[in-house]
Amino acid sequence: MSVKTFTLAPPLAADRTLSPTLYINQRVKELWAAGEQVYHLGFGESRFPVHPKIRAALIENVDARSYLPTLGIPELRAAVADFYTKQMGVEVTTERVIVAPGSKPLLYAFQMALAGDTILPTPSWVSYAPQARLLDRPVLHIPATPSDEHRLTADTLRRTLAQSSHDQHILVLNSPSNPTGQMLGPELLAEIAEVCRATNTLVLSDEIYALTAHGHTPHVSIAHFYPEGTVVLGGLSKHLSLGGWRLGVAIVPTGLVGQQLLNAVAKIGGEIWSCVAAPVQHAAVAAYADDPEILAYIAECTRLHTARTQHFWRAISELDIPCARPEGGFYLYPNFDGWREALAARSIHTSDDLARHLLDKWRIATLPGTAFGSPPEELSLRLSSSYVDMERDEQAASLLARHRAGVDADALVRDHHPAMAGAIASLRSFLASLHE
Ligand SMILES: Cc1ncc(COP(=O)(O)O)c(C=O)c1O
Incomplete structure (x- = not known):
């Protein structure tokens, strides 16, 4: 046969x-x-282990079985907005929050939503470049060497952008970084923000490890310096060990760009994942409740x-x-x-x-x-x-x-x-x- x-x-x-x-x-x-x-x-x-309060919230909501809004239930989006405002010191409104089955599909959706190329520091997390390839997006790597501990600089970013034939770009930042564990400090972030502003570059700021910072350096988001051009990404996979629950969040930029991106991701999510599993969304409200415990x-x-x-x-x-x-x-x-x-x-x-x-x-x-x-x-x-x-x-x-x-x-x-x-x-x- x-x-x-x-x-x-x-x-x-x-x-x-x-x-x-x-x-x-x-x-x-x-x-x-x-x-x-x-x-x-x-x-x-x-x-x-799963924290007992989050575990209880999941069990309590096991009967929640209807489809939910693609961007997330309002109480979860509000809890995420409050959490980021308090914990990360970034002013966030509920309307700017998107909830999805992991930050990975969100990273894919944002790359799908925007024309142009993807700019990646070297080294960077395993999925960014393959996602771009699946979308037929050109990728430019910002060169870095072991001798300078692979440090990203505004200069190497500028030089990489100068090689691009596109008039707009996505730059993916990841601090703390997988794979190096390094973090980007406020001076560098301010410089990068200037470069991005001048070159029509949207930043996808993957901050999924933010709450696992070791305490030598405070975590700072580039959203402080570039609120109109930064998407902040996070989720429950790392600091609460809930990778398999598939709960990621994104905070879109302020203003018109944010509105445009939110609508685009809502469209993509609506056609692909519909919504995050209902019990998980309800349990995530407890995870983002700013609960001291x-x-x-x-x-x-x-x-x-x-x-x-x-x-x-x-x-x-x-x-x-x-x-x-x-x-x-x-x-x-x-x-x-x-x-x-x-x-x-x-x-x-x-x-x-x-x-x-x-x-x-x-x-x-x-x-x-x-x-x-x-x-x-x-x-x-x-x-x-x-x-x-x-x-x-x-x-x-x-x-x-x-x-x-x-x-x-x-x-x-x-x-x-x-x-x-x-x-x-x-x-x-x-x-x-x-x-x-
Ligand atoms: C840097 C980085 N970003 C994103 C993700 C994906 O996380 P999620 O479980 O939210 O899809 C991971 C998971 O390994 C990661 O290491």
């Missing part, structure tokens, strides 16, 4: 890349199934993420691996260019090769820099601290319980993180093997 095949639509037919993320995750599963120990530093998911819970989870991520960073620095100090979230972006010759002698020439080698030989799962737009020969990897020693729900709950019982977060990481210690030891052995 002959098997019928179909021709894929052009953007998909043109994309022949095998996702490195997919390879790593598949391989980790195979190794786990074979009973092998694997240190999974490739997976970026906050693993803490929930805010304390977010702070507690962030303290643990901070201790875990900073511990990893210190260990990496002690191994003399260049790596920017993370300021938020749970990611690190170390660079191995210093070992290029020894690695080449082992046929490791790209970050993809390096990620495969670390997994196959040293049982450390990471993501290669190529997934984040870094050039293949730049030997950067993204490590995530979010999963190790919290692979099972009971582990995450027990860490939290110990912390609540008074165990200091740093002591917890030192004494109750066998997988993290194992991952660091394996990394040390890998580096030692390069001198053999």
Whole structure:
């Protein structure tokens, strides 16, 4: 019997890349199934339990089953507006809030809504560029190198924009950043705002990690400096560990641009996702209620993420691996260019090769820099601290319980993180093997 095949639509037919993320995750599963120990530093998911109040709100609303407004129920939009106004210090009205099944479809919808090209810092989160490719939007990467810790500057942005043949652009910013953990300070944001204002550039400011800032640098939104041209994106996936509930939010710019974008996204959402699941929307009202108990819970989870991520960073620095100090979230972006010759002698020439080698030989799962737009020969990897020693729900709950019982977060990481210690030891052995 002959098997019928179909021709894929052009953007998909043109994309022949095998996702490195997919390879790593598949391989980790195979190794786990074979009973092998694997240190999974490739997976970026906050693993803490659902807060009891939010859990109760979801259960209470399980019978809510009707379709809801595409932009979100009014009480949730109002709660989000109040939350952002109080917590982030950005004045937000209910009419500017959009609620959607995750910030990911929102990022896609905003790119779909606006003509022009997409400008991305290097490195940047895995989905921005593929989303643009699906939409047939040109992408320009702002170059950055490990030697300057991949820092974005107004100058490199200006130079990248100068290469564009379009008369309007979308710039995606992400602070704190996945993958580097770095944050953008107010002076830089003010400069970027000036450049964007002068070049017809809309900013999609992905601030999904805002409430996981480690406390060295306060989170500042570019919306303070560019309210008429910034869309702020966030959601419940990171600071409340609710990724699978699919609840993202966007705050559109002030004025006419905001109205125009809101209408466009309402149209897109209405034809694609209709609305966020009704029980989740009702439960999210509790999550955005500015409730001191929930805010304390977010702070507690962030303290643990901070201790875990900073511990990893210190260990990496002690191994003399260049790596920017993370300021938020749970990611690190170390660079191995210093070992290029020894690695080449082992046929490791790209970050993809390096990620495969670390997994196959040293049982450390990471993501290669190529997934984040870094050039293949730049030997950067993204490590995530979010999963190790919290692979099972009971582990995450027990860490939290110990912390609540008074165990200091740093002591917890030192004494109750066998997988993290194992991952660091394996990394040390890998580096030692390069001198053999
Ligand atoms: C930088 C960044 N933006 C957006 C998302 C998507 O989050 P959501 O669950 O809201 O779709 C993620 C999730 O990994 C992320 O890391």
